[in-house]
Amino acid sequence: MALPPLDSPQWQSPWRAFAWGLRSITQTILTIVLFVTYLGIGALAHDTHFSLAWALASTLFVWAGPAQIILITTLGSGATIIQSAIAVTVSAIRLFPMVVSVLPLMRTPTTKRRELFFAAHLTAVTLWVECHRFLPQVPRERRIAFVNGLGFGLVSVCLVANTVGYFLAANLTQTLGAAILLLTPLSFLFSTARNSREVGDVVALALGILLYPLAAKMNSGLDILISGVVAGTIAYGVHWWREVRA
Amino acid sequence: MSFAQLIGDWHALVVLFVAGVVPNQIWRMLGLWFGGGIDEGSELLVWVRAVATAILAGVIAQIVVEPPGALATVPDVLRYGAVGAGLVVFLLTRRSIFAGVVTGEVFMLAGKWWLG
Numbered sequence: 048m049a050l051p052p053l054d055s056p057q058w059q060s061p062w063r064a065f066a067w068g069l070r071s072i073t074q075t076i077l078t079i080v081l082f083v084t085y086l087g088i089g090a091l092a093h094d095t096h097f098s099l100a101w102a103l104a105s106t107l108f109v110w111a112g113p114a115q116i117i118l119i120t121t122l123g124s125g126a127t128i129i130q131s132a133i134a135v136t137v138s139a140i141r142l143f144p145m146v147v148s149v150l151p152l153m154r155t156p157t158t159k160r161r162e163l164f165f166a167a168h169l170t171a172v173t174l175w176v177e178c179h180r181f182l183p184q185v186p187r188e189r190r191i192a193f194v195n196g197l198g199f200g201l202v203s204v205c206l207v208a209n210t211v212g213y214f215l216a217a218n219l220t221q222t223l224g225a226a227i228l229l230l231t232p233l234s235f236l237f238s239t240a241r242n243s244r245e246v247g248d249v250v251a252l253a254l255g256i257l258l259y260p261l262a263a264k265m266n267s268g269l270d271i272l273i274s275g276v277v278a279g280t281i282a283y284g285v286h287w288w289r290e291v292r293a
Numbered sequence: 294m295s296f297a298q299l300i301g302d303w304h305a306l307v308v309l310f311v312a313g314v315v316p317n318q319i320w321r322m323l324g325l326w327f328g329g330g331i332d333e334g335s336e337l338l339v340w341v342r343a344v345a346t347a348i349l350a351g352v353i354a355q356i357v358v359e360p361p362g363a364l365a366t367v368p369d370v371l372r373y374g375a376v377g378a379g380l381v382v383f384l385l386t387r388r389s390i391f392a393g394v395v396t397g398e399v400f401m402l403a404g405k406w407w408l409g
Contacts, residue, residue: 076390076391079391080390083394090362090363091361091362093362094361094362094363094364095361095362097301097305098301098302098305099301100301100306101301101305101306101309104306104309105309105313105314108309108310108313108314108318109309109313109314109317109318111317113348113349113352114313114316114317115313116352116356117348117352118309118312118313120352120355120356120361122308122312123361124359124361128308128311128312129312131312131313132311132312132313132315132316133316134348135312135313135316135317136316136317136319136320137344137345137348138317138345138348138349138352139316139317139318139319139320139321140320140341140344140345141320141341141342141345141346142317142320142321142324143320143321143323143324143338143341144324144338144341144342145324146320146321146324146325147324150324150325160325160326163325164325167321167322167324167325168318168321170321170324216362216363221363221366222363222366222367222402222405224362224363224364225360225362225363225364225366225367225401225405226398226401226402228356228360228361228362228363228364229364229367229372229375229397229398229401230394230398231356232353232356232357232376233375233376233379233393233394233397233398234390234394235349235352235353236353236376236379236380236393237379237380237383237388237390237393237394238390239346239349239350239353240380240383240388241388241390243346247339247343248342248343248346250343251343251344251346251347251350252346252347252349252350253350254347254350255346255347255348255349255350255351255353255354256350256351256353256354257354258347258351259350259351259354259355259358260354260358262351263355263358263359270351270355271348271351271352271355272348274347274348274351274354275344275345275347275348275350275351276344276347277347278344278347278350278351279340279343279344279345279346279347279348280340280343280344282343282346282347283339283340283343283344286339286343287336291336
């Protein structure tokens with residue numbers, strides 16, 4: 048499927064643009080990665096005793112895989128609401144630069160802020176990557192409708208994946224249930240590694256994994272935060288040493 | 294599974310909003326509100342991205358090191374081995390997410406079957 052040329056009458060209706068966005072979910076491998084990740088999240092929610100409605104609501108209203116996993120694993124392992132909220136909010140800071148960089152791609156001089164609300168909500172790593180790929184092929188005045196369609200499609204796929212994962216975890220043998228839970232760390236690790244372009248990104252990922260078991264020994268309830276801030280700061284130091292100082 | 298089990302209790306949904314939705318969404322809304330004035334390449338944002346990546350890495354490690362639910366029935370060596378094997382294939386296939394995930398899964402399932 049190729050998108051119609053920029054001057055095609057296909058782009059005259061915002062609903063058509065929405066439909067083209069929706070159809071574009073079939074044009075990216077990231078849709079499968081998301082499906083697999085959310086299959087795992089559905090299974091994880093089941094095994095940590097959350098309801099299916101809870102899992103679906105988290106996908107609909109949080110719409111950020113890492114935040115959802117952090118929320119489920121921290122609450123599931125007995126953290127307080129405050130501890131979970133802190134870990135979630137720190138993991139979500141990365142959404143800020145994403146929203147900042149992606150919204151100018153679809154803004155026109157007459158765009159009102161509220162028209163960008165859904166695009167901002169839908170922004171997460173997958174949408175961010177795909178916007179940079181698809182939007183140059185979409186006329187600027189139809190980009191918001193296109194992104195809403197793309198995001199709507201991705202959310203729908205993930206809601207289905209959650210439901211399937213939840214019931215698989217409830218009904219499969221223990222070994223297959225474990226296989227579904229293992230999908231989440233694998234898909235996160237490799238999709239993050241794939242997006243790591245600079246040395247600093249690789250250092251942040253590798254050190255973040257290696258320092259976690261050490262931080263967990265301190266048993267503070269903020270393990271992920273501590274290892275994350277330390278590893279991220281060291282990674283920034285590496286970036287600074289190579290780029291800024293040079 | 295009954296309908297009530299699928300909905301769960303309302304208390305859990307309130308916790309979802311307080312601990313999950315609000316702390317997550319606040320950053321998107323700040324981006325929507327103040328995004329115009331911030332330089333995307335600023336050093337502060339580079340640090341923020343590095344910390345966010347490392348936190349995600351910690352989450353990955355937590356699931357493997359302190360596995361939830363059914364994953365806890367898989368021996369340590371198989372969980373670490375699955376991630377290691379997946380990583381090797383991911384790198385050998387010039388960063389194919391698909392190849393890495395499939396390899397990790399096959400390693401774990403084959404190991405489980407081997408150990409009985």
